[in-house]
Amino acid sequence: MYSKHLTAVSSPLRPCCHNGSEGNSAVLSEAVLDALPSPTVVLDPDGKVLLTNSAWEAAVATVDDDRIDGGAGVDYFTTARRACGKAVGGKIVDSIRALSRGERASVAMDYSLEHPAGTHWYHLQASRLDQAGQVVVTHTDVTDRVQAERASAWQARHDDLTELPNRAALHELIDAELQRPDRLPITVLLLDVDGFKDVNDSLGHEVGDEAIRQVAVRLAARTRSEDTVGRLGGDEFVVLCRDCDTAGAEVLAQRFQSIFDEPFHLGGRTARLTASIGVVTSRGGDPSGTRATDLLRDADLAMYAAKRAGRSRMRVFSPELRDAVQQKVLVAGGLREAIETGQLVLHYQPILHLPTGRVDGVEALVRWQHPERGLLPPGDFIAVAEEYELIDPLTRWVLGAATRQAAEWAGSGLPLLVAVNVSATTLAAGTLVDDVAGALAASGLPPDRLIIELTETTVAEDPERAAAQFAALRISGVEVAIDDFGSGFSSLGQLVNIPAGVLKIDRSLVGGAADRRSQSTAAIAAVVALAKACGMRALAEGVETVEQLTLTATLGCTFAQGYYIAHPMPADELRSWLRERTAIGNRDSDRRASLAVSPSATTH
Ligand code: C2E
Ligand code: MG
Ligand code: MG
Numbered sequence: 001m002y003s004k005h006l007t008a009v010s011s012p013l014r015p016c017c018h019n020g021s022e023g024n025s026a027v028l029s030e031a032v033l034d035a036l037p038s039p040t041v042v043l044d045p046d047g048k049v050l051l052t053n054s055a056w057e058a059a060v061a062t063v064d065d066d067r068i069d070g071g072a073g074v075d076y077f078t079t080a081r082r083a084c085g086k087a088v089g090g091k092i093v094d095s096i097r098a099l100s101r102g103e104r105a106s107v108a109m110d111y112s113l114e115h116p117a118g119t120h121w122y123h124l125q126a127s128r129l130d131q132a133g134q135v136v137v138t139h140t141d142v143t144d145r146v147q148a149e150r151a152s153a154w155q156a157r158h159d160d161l162t163e164l165p166n167r168a169a170l171h172e173l174i175d176a177e178l179q180r181p182d183r184l185p186i187t188v189l190l191l192d193v194d195g196f197k198d199v200n201d202s203l204g205h206e207v208g209d210e211a212i213r214q215v216a217v218r219l220a221a222r223t224r225s226e227d228t229v230g231r232l233g234g235d236e237f238v239v240l241c242r243d244c245d246t247a248g249a250e251v252l253a254q255r256f257q258s259i260f261d262e263p264f265h266l267g268g269r270t271a272r273l274t275a276s277i278g279v280v281t282s283r284g285g286d287p288s289g290t291r292a293t294d295l296l297r298d299a300d301l302a303m304y305a306a307k308r309a310g311r312s313r314m315r316v317f318s319p320e321l322r323d324a325v326q327q328k329v330l331v332a333g334g335l336r337e338a339i340e341t342g343q344l345v346l347h348y349q350p351i352l353h354l355p356t357g358r359v360d361g362v363e364a365l366v367r368w369q370h371p372e373r374g375l376l377p378p379g380d381f382i383a384v385a386e387e388y389e390l391i392d393p394l395t396r397w398v399l400g401a402a403t404r405q406a407a408e409w410a411g412s413g414l415p416l417l418v419a420v421n422v423s424a425t426t427l428a429a430g431t432l433v434d435d436v437a438g439a440l441a442a443s444g445l446p447p448d449r450l451i452i453e454l455t456e457t458t459v460a461e462d463p464e465r466a467a468a469q470f471a472a473l474r475i476s477g478v479e480v481a482i483d484d485f486g487s488g489f490s491s492l493g494q495l496v497n498i499p500a501g502v503l504k505i506d507r508s509l510v511g512g513a514a515d516r517r518s519q520s521t522a523a524i525a526a527v528v529a530l531a532k533a534c535g536m537r538a539l540a541e542g543v544e545t546v547e548q549l550t551l552t553a554t555l556g557c558t559f560a561q562g563y564y565i566a567h568p569m570p571a572d573e574l575r576s577w578l579r580e581r582t583a584i585g586n587r588d589s590d591r592r593a594s595l596a597v598s599p600s601a602t603t604h
Contacts, residue, residue: 030201045100045133047077047093056139076137084111087186096126100133111141121146156417161209162216165230167362168236172229174292177242177306180284187241190278190299191219191256194311196235199271207267207283214266215273224252236294246316253277253314260312278303281316301325332388335368335381341392343369346401347568350577351419352560354553359578361417361451363561364569365401366394371410386425395426396435401496403443403450405571410449414575419451419481424458427465433472440478447477451502454480457488470499486527496534503531505552507542507562513551521551528556 030051032038041049048071077096081089088111107126112119126137135493165173177186193199193215200208212235219237223229223405230239241252256277263270280298282290298317302528306315338344344373348362368376385391398420406418426432432452441446452473459482470480481502482495486509505527506524512520524540531538540552543562566577 012200023570033136036138038138039135040128040138041076043076043096043100043135043137045097045135047096049073049076050134052069059139060139060540083113090481092124096135096137099126099128099347100135102128102133107137119143127360132191145173150414159231162231164216164220164237165228167230167232170228170230170232170240171292171296173230173240175296177240177284178282178286178290178292178295182260183283183285184243185245185281185283185478187244187252187279187281188295188299189239189241189249189253189256190232190280190296190301190303191237191239191275192277192307194274194276196273199266199273203269203271211264211271211273214264215259215275219256222255222259231295236301244281246279248380249279249281250316253279255471257314263575276303276306276311277314278305278306279314304425328387331381331384332390335372335385335388335390335394338368338370339390339397343371344394344397344401345369345375345392346398346405347570348405348418348574349561349568350566351417351566354558354560358417359560359565359581361419362567362574363403363419363421363453364398365421366398382423386423389421391425392429392431392435395420395422397430397441399435400441400442402446406449407443407445409575410445414578415449417449417451417479418445419453421453421483424455424461427458427469428456429461430465430469432469432477435581436473436478437476448479451479451481453483453504454505455483456485457490460488461501463494463498467498474499474501482536484541486523495530498534501536502535502539502559503527503536504539504541504561505557508554509544510548510562511541511544513548521555524552524557525555532556 012299019494020076033042036053037055039054039059041056042051044050052072073398076094080092083089084092092107092109092111095104095109098104106128107123107124110121111124112121119175120141121143123140123142124137125140126135128134128603129136155336157165157172159166174186174188178423193211196211199211212231215237218233219229219239223239224241226242227244230238230240232238239252239256241249244252258288259276260272260274263272265271279302283296298321301321302315302317305311305321309315345367346364347367348364350359351359351361351363353360366378366382368381370376382391382394385394402418402420406416409416417482422432426435436450439445440450454466454470465534473480479502480500481497481504482500483504485503488504505524509523509527512518513524514520528538537558538556539559539561540548540557541561543549543552543560543564544546545564548562549560569577
């Protein structure tokens with residue numbers, strides 16, 4: 001479409017006025033045309049090139065393309081069809097013809113030309129010059145602008161790290177599939193790398209990024225050409241499988257899990273990774289109006305359910321998963337209100353000091369006095385509190401109520417130690433030491449009357465953080481206990497370095513201690529020995545029979561707690577229970593004898 005010569009043919013630009021300045025006007029028009037930076041031609045109504053400018057000539061000279069011949073006298077319309085193809089060329093011709101006939105005011109359109117050096121983009125702008133229908137057409141090279149726009153559009157739809165389609169693109173692609181009327185099944189697999197935080201924390205973020213890149217490459221290699229793999233963000237990937245039902249997706253999920261069979265080479269080390277996968281299936285043209293957001297949310301629920309079941313699992317979405325979440329959201333809403341409106345109550349379970357047979361402490365255990373469902377145990381709401389960021393206000397409430405109660409008992413001549421349970425999330429938040437100090441200051445309870453309990457699993461999750469906070473608590477005079485010991489798999493090495501004063505032996509071990517020869521008995525003996533070696537006193541949890549009480553005392557436990565001694569009870573009942581117990585104890589020397597420590601066992 002570029003002429004090879006700047007030429008005015010015999011029918012030059014018709015001057016706009018017919019007087020003596022006619023010649024001057026034509027010269028001026030040619031000069032104006034020539035000054036235009038874009039390749040420009042003037043056409044007669046039949047598309048014959050009347051005039052071209054020097055930019056056109058220069059462009060044609062550099063283009064060196066047989067299709068392009070726009071010299072004076074040449075048929076521009078034929079050239080346009082030849083260079084741009086039937087569809088685009090035809091559109092250019094029709095538009096310019098309509099313009100020439102005065103049926104439209106102007107023409108503006110973009111088109112591309114394939115050159116040996118690559119695709120070039122042009123912006124074509126045409127205006128009618130006069131009543132005779134002559135038309136001036138400019139062709140501006142907009143390749144740089146189009147390429148920049150395309151690059152930014154690509155970036156907006158792709159993830160920087162892996163170059164895979166990003167969250168926005170995945171949403172669009174899934175929505176497009178859902179809107180197809182063919183009702184073919186589509187499946188979304190959401191894959192999340194297990195324990196990826198550990199990779200980042202232990203090997204650094206750069207190595208973490210490298211791991212993500214390697215996972216992306218492996219996933220892309222296993223994805224069928226008709227499917228799409230993308231990255232949602234973080235360590236989450238999505239595979240959109242077209243024409244694939246749940247059974248097919250399960251096979252694909254296994255294939256994706258197998259990309260983790262081979263170890264990853266990261267930062268000079270070899271690391272094994274696994275992933276959990278959530279799967280959800282829908283159909284194109286679904287009359288219920290399912291959207292990408294719905295499918296991704298359901299896949300996410302299935303993925304979390306897979307994670308909860310253990311690493312490297314796959315779970316297919318089912319509506320019960322959504323119901324369970326809705327239920328949790330309801331519980332969380334109610335619990336928030338319960339904390340604010342005083343529906344929480346504490347029950348206290350007596351702790352027996354075995355060498356003396358005296359109850360010198362209690363464990364505070366939270367309950368929720370639910371307006372409709374009655375008294376709820378902590379198992380019904382603590383996990384929800386942890387998940388929905390309610391555990392900090394809950395722990396602060398328990399600390400406040402328990403220390404106030406213990407201070408009140410002490411004030412009325414009942415100096416009991418009180419133990420309070422604290423969740424892993426509170427330890428991670430790092431507010432524990434301040435919260436404890438706040439509760440002690442507000443209640444006036446001396447620090448050595450308070451024990452903070454943290455489970456073995458909590459401690460094992462981050463032993464360094466636990467050790468630092470335990471040390472700070474103990475410096476302030478507060479005792480620390482490791483709860484449920486024997487229920488997790490923490491290494492003994494970790495335990496040695498934890499500054500705790502009491503080791504609570506889990507009731508699963510105590511419950512199995514039927515006689516002196518049982519395995520549980522041997523385990524308890526070993527734990528008691530370990531506790532002593534670490535300077536801790538052992539407490540037997542869940543003592544339900546007189547045999548267990550005698551045995552744990554004989555094995556050297558300092559404290560015992562369990563239904564055999566007493567169930568957890570409200571504060572006012574505890575006072576009468578203690579009174580009654582003292583009265584019985586005074587009368588019943590046999591029972592006291594059964595609580596006495598055997599001479600061979602040393603306790604402190
Ligand atoms: P835990 O701290 O190990 O508390 C002991 C649990 O065992 C209590 O259950 C208690 O009622 C029960 N128990 C005591 N003796 C026996 C026995 O002889 N046999 C049996 N089978 N069970 C016995 P509860 O009150 O339902 O509490 C369960 C768990 O909830 C607690 O275990 C603790 O981990 C958590 N929890 C309780 N209160 C709080 C709290 O205020 N904050 C936090 N974060 N967790 C709490
Ligand atoms: Mg406890
Ligand atoms: Mg326990």
